[in-house]
Amino acid sequence: MIFRTFGWSFLFTALGVAGALWYGGTEGIVLALILIVLEISLSFDNAVVNAKVLERMSDFWQKIFLTVGILIAVFGMRLVFPFVVVALAASLSPVEVIDLALEKGDPDTPGTYGYYLADAHHTIAAFGGMFLLMIFLNFLFEEKDITWLSWIEKPLEKAGKIDALSIIVAVATLFIAAKTLGSEHEASVLTAGLAGLLTYLVVNGLAEAFGPDEEELEHLGEDASGNVMKVVGKAAFFLFLYLEVLDASFSFDGVIGAFAVTTDPIIIAIGLGVGAFYVRSITIYLVHQGTLSDYRYLDHGAHWAIGALAALLIVSIGYHVPEVITGLIGVAFIGAAFFMSIRANKREAAESVKELAG
Template identity: 60%
Template sequence: MFLRTFGWSFAITIAGLLAAGLLWGAEGFGVVLILSVLEISLSFDNAVVNATVLKRMNPFWQKIFLTVGVLIAVFGMRLVFPLAVVALTAHLNPATVVELALDSGKTHDGHTYGQYLELANPAIAAFGGIFLLMIFLDFVLEEKEFNWLNWIERPLEKIGKLEALSSVIALVALALAANLFAGAHAETVLLAGLLGLATYLAVGGLSGVFESGLEEQEEAEEAAERSGKSLVQVGGKAAFFLFLYLEVLDASFSFDGVVGAFAISQDIFMITLGLGIGAMYIRSLTVFLVRKGTLDDYVYLEHGAHYAIGALALILLASIKYHIPEIVTGLIGVAFIGAALVSSMLRNRREQALEGATG
């Protein structure tokens, strides 16, 4: 199962690194390898959260996630999307942006493509930060089967019964970020943050509606089977919006990696290739976690991933004003995931010891 799940990732890695060596020599090979590792380290928590969503989708949509989803992630989110962001925020026509991207040394009004992308960081950080913050808040405020950090999660579950509390908290965080960090970009930050919130509510709401419809349809189908009738399932619609949700989630995770990649290289093709290889592994890891049932075996992994998401959301909002090294973001995510994994293993041992004592 391991080779079947990661086979394409291994193949793309070999092909990508060979292409980098042939096109750009040893330096290009090294840069692409570093960028791949950077993407994986920054997005491991993304894979865990993706798995919680992907396990609700049927095998067909899991394959779509690994095929079409990869194309969107690599070429859409890590190549086309940054170009679109630069065009919109810098008020440049697409042709000029493409020319700047193709020639890392070329400037327009004194700025290179990489510098324009850095100037767009307030909007990128606000959108991604609020979107990720909503994911974290909705997780910690809802009632869960298992609690990892009881002293935090139980009180939050109690106040989480208040209607739309997560949206209120996110709006307050956005207002504070615009006031404390944005400066002259306050209007841009507010608009981008509101778009991030609206995107989360729209995609999440639509997927929730169709999931509810699917559950009702499945119940009706069971009754129909008993009476000899058949009904058409509407699972495809629910899975489609869950797929959209995963793609927006991937985009939010990729923002810091795309911007941070320009500190390593100014070549957009090296960046796309390196981050694309990393994105392949994140998707393969997501499917592996689902098929292996890892989230069921290690019940606190989902908690650790969401705490890492909460930390990343705050880092993105703070990065509107302050530069925070990507290594810090990566280490925080790994620390939360590692702590959750260890806690899960200890819990499993306690459960096994208890079963042995009672047995």
């Protein structure tokens, strides 16, 4: 099971290490390994949320997620995306951007590849922060069968009865952030943030419009064995798009944070690309093992981690947020949810034993 799920990740780790050795020697291997760990730690919460969506998709679309999806994630977000950002920010041609990237200039030096990418951080953070914030807010305001942090989740569920409350909170947050944290780039922060909000509404709206609702999935969509039917066709396609945009939003902090490790775009692409394979493998492992159903609070922990990451991205519009904080906060929420799930399972099992004994 482990090798079947993580086989491609292991293979590309070997290829990535070999490529890093050929390109950058021993130092290249060390930097690539650090970036792999960075990507996995920053995106573990991404894997948990991906699994929640992926378990609703058919085997065919799960394979598409692992093949076409990984190409988008590795080559699109980890390699092409930074070049596009620099090209737009610096008004340079693709050839000029590639030449600039291969010069490996210091990100603190004006005119370098890393400098241009860092200079565009406020727009990247506004877009990704708003997309992730909408995911978190919609989770908080929806009614749930199980609550984790009940003291805050239950009151927010009641508040969620107000129409479009998540949009209201998100837009208010964006305007406050643009006026305070991004005052020097207010227009671009507002534009990027609204684009992130619109992207979420369009992709998520299409996925919901063409897919069955939760009640249909749980009751009307069961096969003869009692298993929940998987969505296919247009519904699965839009869920796939949703997953790709979600992955893109999660990868922003990894791409930007990688420049704290090295300014070499090739080593960054190798490290983050291999890390993306592991995120995909972890997602599939969680689906096949039924981990989300076994550990009831894991999905909650992942969404709280998303909320924390959204907040950190928005704060980073005006202030530098150390990458270690970004990485550890997600792991902390998921770890806490995991251990509290174990406690809840043990308590439930003990109560069942008492009832049988009585």
